[in-house]
Amino acid sequence: KGYKYPAQEIETIWKEVLLYQFHDILPGSSIKRVYDESLERYKILEEEVSVLLSKAYEALGVTCPTVFNTLAWNRCEWIKHNDQWFKVMVPSMGYSPLVSKSDSSTLTMKAETNLLENDKLKVTFNEDGSIKSIFDKENGREAIAPGAAANKLAVYYDDGDAWDISIQYPQRPAGSFVLERTEATVDGPKAELVQTYSYGSSRIEQRISLTHGSRRLDFATKVDWQENSKMLRVSFPVNVSALDATCGIQFGSIKRPVFPNTSLDMAKNEVCAHKWVDMSEPGYGVALLNDCKYGHYVHENVLDLNLLRSTDYPGINADRGLHEFTYSLYPHAGDHIAGNVVREAYELNMPLRVVLPQADTQIQQDSVSLVEVDRKNIIVETVKKAEDSDSVIIRLYECDGMSTTANLKFGIAPKKIVPVDLMENEIGEAEEYSNSASLSFKPFEILTLKLTF
Numbered sequence: 128k129g130y131k132y133p134a135q136e137i138e139t140i141w142k143e144v145l146l147y148q149f150h151d152i153l154p155g156s157s158i159k160r161v162y163d164e165s166l167e168r169y170k171i172l173e174e175e176v177s178v179l180l181s182k183a184y185e186a187l188g189v190t191c192p193t194v195f196n197t198l199a200w201n202r203c204e205w206i207k208h209n210d211q212w213f214k215v216m217v218p219s220m221g222y223s224p225l226v227s228k229s230d231s232s233t234l235t236m237k238a239e240t241n242l243l244e245n246d247k248l249k250v251t252f253n254e255d256g257s258i259k260s261i262f263d264k265e266n267g268r269e270a271i272a273p274g275a276a277a278n279k280l281a282v283y284y285d286d287g288d289a290w291d292i293s294i295q296y297p298q299r300p301a302g303s304f305v306l307e308r309t310e311a312t313v314d315g316p317k318a319e320l321v322q323t324y325s326y327g328s329s330r331i332e333q334r335i336s337l338t339h340g341s342r343r344l345d346f347a348t349k350v351d352w353q354e355n356s357k358m359l360r361v362s363f364p365v366n367v368s369a370l371d372a373t374c375g376i377q378f379g380s381i382k383r384p385v386f387p388n389t390s391l392d393m394a395k396n397e398v399c400a401h402k403w404v405d406m407s408e409p410g411y412g413v414a415l416l417n418d419c420k421y422g423h424y425v426h427e428n429v430l431d432l433n434l435l436r437s438t439d440y441p442g443i444n445a446d447r448g449l450h451e452f453t454y455s456l457y458p459h460a461g462d463h464i465a466g467n468v469v470r471e472a473y474e475l476n477m478p479l480r481v482v483l484p485q486a487d488t489q490i491q492q493d494s495v496s497l498v499e500v501d502r503k504n505i506i507v508e509t510v511k512k513a514e515d516s517d518s519v520i521i522r523l524y525e526c527d528g529m530s531t532t533a534n535l536k537f538g539i540a541p542k543k544i545v546p547v548d549l550m551e552n553e554i555g556e557a558e559e560y561s562n563s564a565s566l567s568f569k570p571f572e573i574l575t576l577k578l579t580f
Contacts (some may be wrong), residue, residue, distance in 0.1 A: 132512050133179050135206035137393040140172050158442040178267040184482045192225040195480045198473055199500050199507035205229075205316045205338055208481050212315040217479060220507065221496035221538065225481065231315035234339045238318040243344075245318060245337040247456065250344060255308035256322050261344065263361040268366070270413050270458040272428055275364035277456075278335075278346065280304040282326055285358035288440045292358070292422075292433075294396050301357055304331055316340070321458040328353035342456045343416070343471060350450045353435045360424075362431040363456055367406050373463050374400035375472060378508070378524045379571040380391050380463070385425055397433070400424050402472035404430055405463035414468045416455040416475050467503065469526045495538055502533040505568065514551055519578045525568040535564045541578040549575060 137168040196217035214229040257276040316339035321425035324331040335349040405414040415430040422433035459466025509522035540562040546555035
C-alpha cells in the first residue's frame with residue numbers, strides 16, 4: 128500500500144535503548160544523573176515509537192475499532208472499550224474487528240473486602256490485606272500453604288550498595304506496609320479489590336483482579352517509594368513440594384534448586400528470571416509472573432519477588448519516586464509445560480491493543496493473521512525487516528526443552544524461505560513454499576528464517 132518501513136528510525140531508537148541497557152545502568156548501579164537523563168530520553172523515545180505505530184496502523188487502513196495481537200497464537204480474551212466489555216477472538220500475529228459487545232451480566236463473579244471469586248479460583252484475604260487462601264475450584268486444590276500469608280508487602284533493611292544484597296536480609300525485617308482502605312467492585316467479567324497501603328513516607332495502591340475464564344490473579348501496583356536503605360519484597364508460600372524451581376530466561380528456561388545443600392546453592396540465594404518462575408509437583412504447580420521485575424528468592428516452598436530497593440551508593444536517592452508494575456500468581460494443573468506458563472507470561476507482558484480508525488468510519492473488515500504455529504512450545508519471538516533487503520525476518524525458538532516438528536502457516540504466501548543465522552547470513556538452501564512450512568527444532572533451539580514476498 129505504499130508504506131515505507133521506517134528502518135532507519137527504528138535502528139536509531141533501538142541503538143539508544145541499548146545504550147541505556149549496559150551493565151551499570153540496567154541493574155541500578157549507576158549514579159543519579161544517569162537515571163534522570165535516561166528516563167527523560169526514554170519518554171521521548173516512547174513518543175517516537177507511538178508515532179511510528181500510528182503511521183503503520185493508518186497504512187493498514189483500519190476502518191473500525193480493531194484488536195491487534197502480536198503473539199503467535201490465537202487469543203480469546205475480555206477487553207473493555209468505551210466502558211463496554213467485549214469477548215474477542217484475535218488470530219495469531221494478526222488483528223480482528225471489535226464487532227459487538229458481549230453480555231457479561233450472567234457471569235458469576237464475586238468481589239468483597241475479603242473475597243475475590245471467578246469460575247476458576249476463590250481467593251480469601253486476611254484483615255491486613257494479605258491472602259489467606261487461593262482455592263483452585265477446577266482442580267480441587269489449595270494453592271497457598273496452610274497457615275501462611277501470601278502477597279505480604281514486606282520491607283527489609285537494605286544498607287548495602289547497589290551491587291549486592293545481603294544474604295542475611297530475611298533476618299532483618301523492618302516491617303510491612305499497613306492496609307488503610309479496601310474497595311471491592313465487580314465490573315462485567317472482572318472482580319477487583321483496590322487496596323491502599325502506607326509505610327513511612329511511602330504509599331501503595333494495588334488493584335488485585337480476577338477475570339472470568341482466567342486462572343491468573345493479577346496485582347497491578349502503583350508505588351510512591353520514598354524510603355532510605357530499605358527493600359520492598361512480596362512473597363507467596365505455595366502449597367507445592369519440589370526440589371527445584373523452573374525460571375524463565377531468554378529463549379528458554381533453567382532449573383534452580385530450592386534447598387541450599389552446597390556452597391554453590393547458597394551462592395544462588397537471589398536468582399534472576401525474566402517473565403516467570405514456576406514451582407511444580409508432577410500433578411500441580413504455581414507460577415509467579417511479572418512484567419518487569421527479575422530478582423527472585425526461591426526457597427523451599429516460597430516464591431519471593433524483589434520489587435524495589437533504595438540504596439545510597441553509588442547514586443543517592445536510588446529509585447525514589449513513582450513506580451508502576453504488575454505481577455501475577457498463576458496456579459495450574461501439571462508442571463509448567465502442561466500449565467502453559469510460558470504463554471500466560473507472554474500474554475501478561477504483551478496485552479492486546481485496540482486501534483481506532485483514523486476517520487469516522489464503521490466499515491466491517493476481516494480478521495487477518497501473519498503467521499500461525501501449530502505447536503505450543505514454539506514461540507515466534509521476532510518479526511522484522513531484514514537488515515540488507517526488503518525480506519522479512521522471523522525468529523522462532525523452542526521453549527520447553529524438547530525436540531519438535533512444527534508447521535508454520537502464513538497469511539501472506541512467501542515466494543521463498545531461506546534459513547539464516549542470527550546475523551542474517553544464509554545458511555541453507557532456499558525452498559519454494561505456498562503458504563506453509565515445516566521446521567524441526569532441537570530442545571531450546573533458535574531458528575531464523577528470511578521470507579521473500
